[in-house]
Amino acid sequence: MRATIKDIAKKLNISPSTVSRALADRWDVNPETRNAVLEVAKELNYVPNPISLSLKLQQSMTIGLVVPEYTNSFFSNIMTGIKSVIESRGYSLLIMQSGESPAMELKNLKILESKLVDGFIVSVTHQTANLDYYNELLNSNTPLVFVNRICPSLTASAVLIDDRKWASVVVEHLIENGCRRIVCLRGPKNLSVSRERYAGYLMALRKHHIHFDGNLVIDTGIFIEDGIEAAHRILEGDIKPDAIFCFSDPVAIGVVKTLKENGVNIPGDILVSGFSESRKALIIEPNLTSVEQPTFEIGKTAAELLLEQIKNKKTTPRRVVLEARLNVRESTTRKHTK
Known part of the structure; x- marks a missing residue:
């Protein structure tokens, strides 16, 4: 039988509402309680109900990812890193491929926006011409994180190496x-x-x-x-x-x-x-x-930055520089x- 929030609450002797807030990464939950909830959720193989979550949080519970291609191991490893973070929080990942085409990149972004995604993770094409659109997203406080390939002229969160x-x-x-x-x-x-x-x-x-x-x-x-x-x-x-x-x-x-x-x-x-x-x-x-x-870590860090922005739209943009070898x-x- 599928585990529920009530099952987690019963095991920890806390209220279902506390479990719900912990799973949603709310600010008003003690970090120790949140960690305990996540640990038990994993133990019980708890899978969040996306429809229920989206109604409660007024979010689509989806994140949009746009990359130049995903046949190469570089971007597929980044995707794996993203999913390792978001799936335990009840989010799904919608993946789009620009094919190194600025026009396709813009089309991808607009499709994802029409799907009401809660935020974007993007690696731009080598000829990106969509700065105006990215500026619109940022000006409207839409959560956005760039990975690997960035737009240096934009004040936006990014994860990359030196x-x-x-x-x-x-x-x-x-x-x-x-x-x-x-x-x-x-x-x-x-x-x-x-x-x-x-x-x-x-x-x-x-x-x-x-x-x-x-x-x-x-x-x-x-x-x-x-x-x-x-x-x-x-x-x-x-x-x-x-x-x-x-x-x-x-x-x-x-x-x-x-x-x-x-x-x-x-x-x-x-x-x-x-x-x-x-x-x-x-x-x-x-x-x-x-x-x-560190492609997996790039994806993981980007997802964590994006979830921070989704949680608090006024989060200051951060650039995270990871080590390589x-x-x-x-x-x-x-x-x-x-």
Whole structure:
């Protein structure tokens, strides 16, 4: 038989109304009582009734998520982190995919708004043109949290890593391995993570007193095909790099594939690094050095920030910067002979 609020109340010897308020994360419930309620609810496999909750709280009990795509493990892990927080609170997640299209992103947002979602978690497209719409949401006190890809000009809550710092860490790793002519495939200029990772590339060069050569910087798209195209430009030009720093794993995978097909040894001739730790980084040969982001924690933190906003619409926007780590693999590891 399905567990009810009364069952939880009976086990804890408290009133059903207290249980209801604890499950709704109300401010007027003692934290110890709330934790006890959540623990017993888990023990009894209690599943909130969304219709009942929405009537009581005058909320839809749904959260809207808009991401560029969810076939990649990066965004699917973020989704898992979000669900780990919201489902125990009785919320459902409506997921929309923009396909890297600003028009589709806007359409997704309007569909979710028509569904009366209680708040939005968004990772913008690499060509987002929807700042006015996001401003409208913020001005109307609609709960909104950005993840990974943000809109720097907006005063909104966000969860991300320090892309500049970690790009610098990657490039310093390449420098420490003897590289001096490091190509930077910096991605789209108007994407915030691209700009930050490019800034990290420049920071590492300055720190090690390496002359900046603009010919070593190539703007790219975000897909494997864009890495393939960039690799052909490198092979057909006079750049002659000893390392290639790619702003994302898909671009790096396209580079590795193309260089290998043209007889370039990785890492013997050229070191290649990516960023964001996709599953394919562990499949491609050689395995790809990359920065691993805490995707589950990003989703979890974003959900917690959003629920805070839903609970109190006047919550001050917060930017949470999480740690990452560099996973060094064969694509940047040269074998030293004695």
